Structure formats: structure tokens, C-alpha cells
Amino acid sequence: MTAETAIHFTIFVFILIGLSSLSAWASYTYLHDNLILEIAGMALSWGTILLVLYLGFSRAGWDWWRPK
Numbered sequence: 001m002t003a004e005t006a007i008h009f010t011i012f013v014f015i016l017i018g019l020s021s022l023s024a025w026a027s028y029t030y031l032h033d034n035l036i037l038e039i040a041g042m043a044l045s046w047g048t049i050l051l052v053l054y055l056g057f058s059r060a061g062w063d064w065w066r067p068k
Helices: 002-031 035-059
Strands: none
Touching: 002 035
């Protein structure tokens, strides 16, 4: 059970690192002239990304982030 929790946590961290890198690159490339749009776009994209990850993990039954 502990190894499974470590694997789930590692998957979650790698997904977040990859998505944050992609988000930062896209914001720098396409929105570097307007700071307000850059901040709003990152907040909106991260809200969507975290919602999809949460719904996907909870639907798959991965409840390792909840206390038991």
C-alpha cells in the first residue's frame, strides 16, 4: 500500500511539473506583452488542470490525498 501511494504521488508530481512547464512556456511565448492576460490565463488554465486531475484521480479511485 505504501509503494502504491508513492507511485501515485510521483505520477501527480510529474504531471504537475510537466503541465506547469508547458503553461509557463505558452504564457511566455504568446502573452509576454500583457501581464494581466498572462496572470489571468495562467490562473484559468491551472484551475482547469487541477480540476481535471482531481476528477480523474477521484474517478479512478485514487484517494491517497485524503486522510484515512
